[in-house]
Structure formats: structure tokens, C-alpha cells
Amino acid sequence: MAGHSKWANIQHRKGRVDAARGKMWSKLxxxxxxxxxxxxxxxxxxxxLRKAIDDAKAVSMPKDNIERAIKRGTGELDGGDMEEILYEGYGPGGVAVMxxxxxxxxxxxxxxxxxxxxKFGGNLGNSGCVSYLxxxxxxxxxxxxxxEEQVTMIAMEHGGEDIDHNDDGKLQVTSPPDAFDGLVEAFTDAELAIDYSEVSQVPQTTVDLESDMARKVLSLLQALxxxxxxxxxxxxxxxTDEALQEEDA
Structure with a gap:
């Protein structure tokens, strides 16, 4: 889980900063x-939808923007012709990227x-080229x-699988995708403070690269x-923390 949690934490911290400038509103x-x-x-x-709205409110997205997005999704306004696509490929050093x-x-x-x-030293691949990882x-x-005890009890009752601490030392629970909604709802009802929650691709194992190559991968991830x-x-x-520190330097 280390590769997922480290990058996920970077994404979410960055998202909070970007949102102050309105950069995240399009994605939301x-x-x-x-x-x-x-x-x-x-x-x-x-x-x-409720979670998406909560995420938008958390970064001060205007109510009118939220309502227009809902109406686009339901077909009441134009602009809702959207589809979800998964792109797979390889970054520098052959690491998998989704x-x-x-x-x-x-x-x-x-x-x-x-x-x-x-542009950033990788290659976009065909569907299925890295998803098996x-x-x-x-x-x-x-x-x-x-x-932690309350989190554990609720996780066990609502489909949680692994309970551990991520690279930032925060308590983290994983679940099958079909149990995710009910699990988050149960944690929310119990008024347990969630830093963030999402359904995403978690690597089965992680690979190490020397710091120069790792920084090139980070540049690709950031651009994407x-x-x-x-x-x-x-x-x-x-x-690694070393690669992150050198990237920020």
C-alpha cells in the first residue's frame, strides 16, 4: 500500500491548495x-453524488456550480455527455501508471x-497492459x-478488509469497491473524522527506482x-521520502 498512500497523500494535499485557486473545480x-x-x-x-458534493463543498466550490453540474448529469442542462476512461501505461524505468x-x-x-x-519519458499502453498489477x-x-478501536469495529461490520497505518502514519482502511459506500457512510454516521476517501487502483506490490529515475516518474505523475x-x-x-525531498528542492 505504500506506493498508493504516498502518492494519494500528495494528490490530496495538492488538491486542497489548488482548490483555493479554483483549479480543482473542473474536476469536481x-x-x-x-x-x-x-x-x-x-x-x-x-x-x-453525495460524496462528490461533499468533496466540492470542502474546497469551497460555489453552490451554483454544484447545482449546474447535477443538472448536467441528469440531462436538465447540456454538457453532461461524459464518460469514464482508464488509461494505462509505463513511466520512466518501466513503472506502471494508471x-x-x-x-x-x-x-x-x-x-x-x-x-x-x-513528454515525460513514458509510454501510453493498450488496455490491460498494467491493470493486472x-x-x-x-x-x-x-x-x-x-x-482506532471504533474504526476497527465498524470496518469489520461493514466490509472493511485491511486496517493499517499509511506512510503518513494515519489510520487507513481498505475495502472491496462494492462495500465502499456503506463503509464510508457508517464511519460518517459514527462521526469519525475522515481525512479523505476514494475508490482507486492499489498496486499489489511496489517497485524501487534510483532517485533520479524516481524524480522523472514524479514529474510524469504530476503532469498527468x-x-x-x-x-x-x-x-x-x-x-521514497528522499525522492520527494529532492523533487521539492
């Missing part, structure tokens, strides 16, 4: 559109993904100081994550 709008499109526009009956995207124009997004992979999992990460259509980026690289 797409998440709301897809949630409303797949499960209807009532957040009380559509947990995925990008979950939402786009209204795959003919635009696919070439842009290919260009980004190539990952498991799709629900991941819930808690704020510091949460009651900055793309407006990309919602999540996953890798099987073991991201």
Missing part, C-alpha cells in the same frame, strides 16, 4: 456530473494522454487521533494529475 464538476448521470440527482438516494479520467471527448483526451506520457479498492484515511480530465493517478512506484 465532472465527478458530480458522472455521479448524477449514473445514479440520479438526489444526493440522499445516491451516495456517490489514470482514471472523465471526458466529454475521448478523441481529444487520448492524444493528450499519449503526449504527456511521451493493481487491485481496485476503496480506501478510507482518517485524521490523526481517531478512535494536472490534466483537467484526470481524476486519479496511480502507480506501483515506491515513492
Amino acid at each position: 464538476s465532472k465527478a458530480i456530473i458522472m455521479a448524477a448521470k449514473s445514479g440520479g440527482g438526489d444526493p440522499m438516494a445516491n451516495f456517490r 489514470c482514471e479520467a472523465m471526458t466529454d471527448n475521448r478523441n481529444r483526451t487520448a492524444p493528450e494522454m499519449k503526449q504527456l506520457f511521451s 493493481f487491485d481496485r479498492k476503496g480506501v478510507v484515511v482518517f485524521e490523526d487521533g481517531v478512535d 494529475d494536472d490534466h483537467d480530465d484526470v481524476q486519479n493517478v496511480s502507480t506501483n512506484l515506491n515513492i
